[in-house]
Amino acid sequence: MPTLVLLRHGQSEWNQENRFNGWIDTELSAVGKEQARTAGRLLQDQGLFFQKAYSSVLTRTIMTANRLLEELGQSYVKQEKVWRLNERHYGILQGENKTAMRDKYGAEQVQTWRRSYSVLPPAVSAIAPKVVIAGRTYPAFDARYKVLPLKDLPKSENIQSTEARVRPFYEGSLLPELRAGHDVLVVAHGTSIRALTKLIEGLTAEEVTKVEIPNGEPILYDFSNDLTIQQKTVLTKAEKDE
Numbered sequence: 001m002p003t004l005v006l007l008r009h010g011q012s013e014w015n016q017e018n019r020f021n022g023w024i025d026t027e028l029s030a031v032g033k034e035q036a037r038t039a040g041r042l043l044q045d046q047g048l049f050f051q052k053a054y055s056s057v058l059t060r061t062i063m064t065a066n067r068l069l070e071e072l073g074q075s076y077v078k079q080e081k082v083w084r085l086n087e088r089h090y091g092i093l094q095g096e097n098k099t100a101m102r103d104k105y106g107a108e109q110v111q112t113w114r115r116s117y118s119v120l121p122p123a124v125s126a127i128a129p130k131v132v133i134a135g136r137t138y139p140a141f142d143a144r145y146k147v148l149p150l151k152d153l154p155k156s157e158n159i160q161s162t163e164a165r166v167r168p169f170y171e172g173s174l175l176p177e178l179r180a181g182h183d184v185l186v187v188a189h190g191t192s193i194r195a196l197t198k199l200i201e202g203l204t205a206e207e208v209t210k211v212e213i214p215n216g217e218p219i220l221y222d223f224s225n226d227l228t229i230q231q232k233t234v235l236t237k238a239e240k241d242e
């Protein structure tokens with residue numbers, strides 16, 4: 001019977017600095033690198049043999065998947081990098097400090113931008129190939145998105161629009177793997193995992209806004225062969241240490 005593991009990437013440098021990441025390609029922090037390895041160790045006792053691993057096209061998920069699979073002794077697993085699993089585009093909030101944004105726009109407004117299903121954060125005005133934030137240059141929209149028509153590149157996203165672009169991955173890639181009885185790993189981001197959770201569990205728009213996804217904690221779905229959820233388990237480091 002197939003098992004799906006969803007994992008939010010380890011802590012990024014900007015998670016650590018309390019800044020919005022979105023589509024900016026930030027690196028894992030030292031804590032995040034360790035979280036990725038810990039996630040691999042947490043999965044060691046689960047008897048899983050992944051046939052497929054997916055990540056987004058952002059470095060923080062790719063590096064998390066690599067470290068996890070290495071720790072698990074399954075670096076051979078076929079990996080696919082899918083832009084549809086990217087974090088939601090955070091519009092003008094990308095790169096900004098969360099506290100500074102609350103001071104500027106008010107805590108309620110910022111929380112609405114962060115967790116509302118359908119409200120969009122203010123959009124960036126142009127699709128810049130690179131952005132310079134705090135003196136460092138980050139690729140915003142680069143060669144990895146060349147396959148996409150410019151009109152499909154987001155300037156801002158919420159849970160709803162993220163769900164719309166995650167859905168073709170869910171229906172066209174993930175479900176066929178699970179239907180084939182395969183164990184699958186998906187390393188993605190807070191909001192792309194929220195969208196997947198909504199699709200997998202059939203949550204309402206209201207329910208998905210309450211879902212919080214911590215960095216580096218594997219979420220296991222054990223399915224029956226007809227893909228009914230048998231069990232959902234979240235593995236945490238605290239449990240492993242007990």
Ligand SMILES: O=C(O)[C@H](O)COP(=O)(O)O
Pocket residue numbers: 019020021022087090114189190191
């Ligand atoms: O893009 C980001 O910065 C992270 O996913 C965190 O966003 P959140 O704190 O609003 O969940």
